[in-house]
Amino acid sequence: MSRFTLAAGALCQRELLLLWRHKTNVLQPLIFYLIVMTLFPLALGHSAKLLARIAPGVAWVAALLSMLLSLENLFAKDHQDGSLEILLLSPQPLPALVLVKIFTHWLVTGLPIVLLTPLMALLMGMPDVSWHYLMLGLLLGTPSLSLVGAIGSALTVGLSSSGVLIALLMLPLYIPVLIFGSGLVVTAAAGLPVAGILAILGALLCLCIALAPLACGFALRVACQ
Amino acid sequence: MWTFFYKMSSGRSFYQLSGRFIPFFALASMLLFAYGLVGGLWLAPPDFQQGDAFRIIYIHVPSAFLSLMIFSVMTFCAVLSLVWRIKMADLILQVSCPLGAWFTALALATGSIWGKPMWGTYWVWDARLTSELILLFIYFGVIVLSHTIPEERTAAKASAILTLVGFVDIPIIHFSVNWWNTLHQGDTLKIFSKSTIAPSMLHPLLAMIGAFAFFYGWMCLSRARSLCLLKDKRARWVEELVKSW
Numbered sequence: 001m002s003r004f005t006l007a008a009g010a011l012c013q014r015e016l017l018l019l020w021r022h023k024t025n026v027l028q029p030l031i032f033y034l035i036v037m038t039l040f041p042l043a044l045g046h047s048a049k050l051l052a053r054i055a056p057g058v059a060w061v062a063a064l065l066s067m068l069l070s071l072e073n074l075f076a077k078d079h080q081d082g083s084l085e086i087l088l089l090s091p092q093p094l095p096a097l098v099l100v101k102i103f104t105h106w107l108v109t110g111l112p113i114v115l116l117t118p119l120m121a122l123l124m125g126m127p128d129v130s131w132h133y134l135m136l137g138l139l140l141g142t143p144s145l146s147l148v149g150a151i152g153s154a155l156t157v158g159l160s161s162s163g164v165l166i167a168l169l170m171l172p173l174y175i176p177v178l179i180f181g182s183g184l185v186v187t188a189a190a191g192l193p194v195a196g197i198l199a200i201l202g203a204l205l206c207l208c209i210a211l212a213p214l215a216c217g218f219a220l221r222v223a224c225q
Numbered sequence: 226m227w228t229f230f231y232k233m234s235s236g237r238s239f240y241q242l243s244g245r246f247i248p249f250f251a252l253a254s255m256l257l258f259a260y261g262l263v264g265g266l267w268l269a270p271p272d273f274q275q276g277d278a279f280r281i282i283y284i285h286v287p288s289a290f291l292s293l294m295i296f297s298v299m300t301f302c303a304v305l306s307l308v309w310r311i312k313m314a315d316l317i318l319q320v321s322c323p324l325g326a327w328f329t330a331l332a333l334a335t336g337s338i339w340g341k342p343m344w345g346t347y348w349v350w351d352a353r354l355t356s357e358l359i360l361l362f363i364y365f366g367v368i369v370l371s372h373t374i375p376e377e378r379t380a381a382k383a384s385a386i387l388t389l390v391g392f393v394d395i396p397i398i399h400f401s402v403n404w405w406n407t408l409h410q411g412d413t414l415k416i417f418s419k420s421t422i423a424p425s426m427l428h429p430l431l432a433m434i435g436a437f438a439f440f441y442g443w444m445c446l447s448r449a450r451s452l453c454l455l456k457d458k459r460a461r462w463v464e465e466l467v468k469s470w
Contacts, residue, residue, distance in 0.1 A: 151390055155383045159373060168369055169387060172362035172394075175355075215390055218307075222382040 007092045008100045015104040018077075025073055026108045033066040033113055037120055048125045055124035056134050056185035063113045063138060064174055067145045070109045071170075072163045074101070074153040075220065084157070088224055095213035098220070102150045102213070103143075110142035133188040140201040141181040147205075147212035148173050154219035177204060236457040239313045240466075243446040250443040257436035264429030272426075281339045283430060287437035289332035292360060293395055295325035295441060299367075300392045303385035313449070315381035316456075318388065319371055320448040324441060326364035333357060344408060352401040353409040356394060363391040377456075 019026050040058045041051055078084035087097055114135060121131035152170040156162035184197045265283035272279035299321050305314035336354070337347040348354065367384050374380035402409055422430070457463050 151386075155370065155387060156373075158379070165369065165373055169366040172359045172366060173390065175359055176397075215386060219383065219386050222379055222386065225379065 004092050004096065007090065007097065011087075011097055011100050012104050015101060016107075019104070019108050025070075029066040029070040029109055030112050030116070032069055033062050033116070036062040036065065037123065041124070051124045052126050052130070055120070055126045056130060057182045058124075059117070059120055059134060059138075060141075060178055060182045063142060064145060064171075064178060066113065067109055067142065067149060068167050068170065069163070070105070071146075071149040071153045071166055074105055074150055075157045076153075076162065079157050079224070084220065085224055088221060094217040094220070098150070098154075098216045099209070099213040102146050102216075105150070106143050106146040110138075110146055114138045114142060127189070130185050130189050133185050133194065136198070137181040137184040137201060140198070140205055141177045144177050144201075144205045144208040145174060147208035148177075151212055151215045151219060154216045154223065157220065157223040177201070180204070236312070236453045236460065237462040239316075240450055240453050240462075243450050247443060247446050247450075250439045250446065254436050254439035254443055257432045257439065261429045261432035261436050265426075265433060269426045269429055270423075275343060278339070278342050279426075281335050282426075283433045285332060285335040285339060286430060287434045288328045288335065289357070290434050291437050291441055292325060292329035292332050292357065293398060294438065295321050295328060296360065296364075296388075296392065296395055299325065299388045300395075303388040306381065306385045307389075313453070315385070316449045316452050317445060318385060319381065320445055320452060321441075322364060322367050322371070322384070324444055324448075326361060326368065328437075328441075329357065329361045329364060333361065349408050351408045352405040353398065356398040356401050360391075360394050360398060363387075363394060367391065 037058065040054065044050060044054070075084060078087065087101075088094060090097060117131055117135040117138060120126070121128075121134070126134070149166065149170050152166040153162075155169065156165050159165065180197055180200050184194055184201065187197060188194050261283060266280055269280070271277050299318050302314040302318040302321070305311045306318065333354075336357075340349070341347050367387050370387055371380045371384040374383055454463055454466075
């Protein structure tokens, strides 16, 4: 095994262990997601037709907000206890390590939201074809959200109250994913071909994987100077 | 050219050089404004379909153009600042940001005033309008970020990074009218082929775009100069400058 694989494995293990030991931090955004989803039927009235129509968009907005909530902790704790500096000093390429870190973060914040989709479909009375595509869209879209959000998290790493600031910086950049993600469900529900939208979501993800870790690494170096 | 950029990393030479540029920018901007306003609001004939309502184009198009141009200038400055660590690029970036936000807001406001009589609505969620609104939010983000980080160098670099990331929105705005079928009309001004606008309306419009651009250069440089003095307030050249007055 190369040294990088060892380092990446160790980092991955450490992240997962830390997340496991602070389960509440992981659960908070998920519970937030569930509660936000519950608010909409209560606020808009629970006519089945309306709910089925708005559910995909609502699910996307709720997923986006809950992922934002969890981003505050991505680098802040490591910055406080100094382990972030160890990461920066590592001989392995920083963007690759950051990518590993973001991926683990997505595993515990993004993936559960994707997996909760059938439950949401049940609650909101979504037709089968809608929630299948909602799930697929979330699977392709939430990693992009994690990657872009990580840039915001890295930019604001030394600041005391960064939650609202991250939202302010990153929500405008989330909009393309939101548009195509919810557009996917609408298009699929109308029975139109969806290959193009899936390709765009995939392309956005590739772009984010290629560029976001670089920007993140750079921002972290600036913040820790 | 590189010696020019290296010179620009010192506050003193920036202050002197920009002082020489400002009067030219101001004069050019005023002259072009005079021609553009008289030509656009008075001499140009009313539009065949829109009547006199089309004249808002002389504010709307230049401010929309500037909203994109300023962000591109900021991106260029961000590269200069991150790669070559030219301090004055940070200054230009910092002072450009509120100016860009104002031009974006002006473009959105005039566009929506124009939209009411022509499209029958102040706002539609069309690709160009939405991406311009996102640009405004990105400007807000850069402004907020640069004011929130207490340490000056870190703030400058962080806003440079955010500017680079936000630059993805610029091509989307520019090509939105080609990529999507939008209510907003396609490009009227073309560089490589004949513009789809009559010369009597076109020339004042180009003059107004030039006037806005020079106005931006003027405002940007004079604000950057004040900021430069403020940042170098302990330096000897500032002391000499103050004494010489």
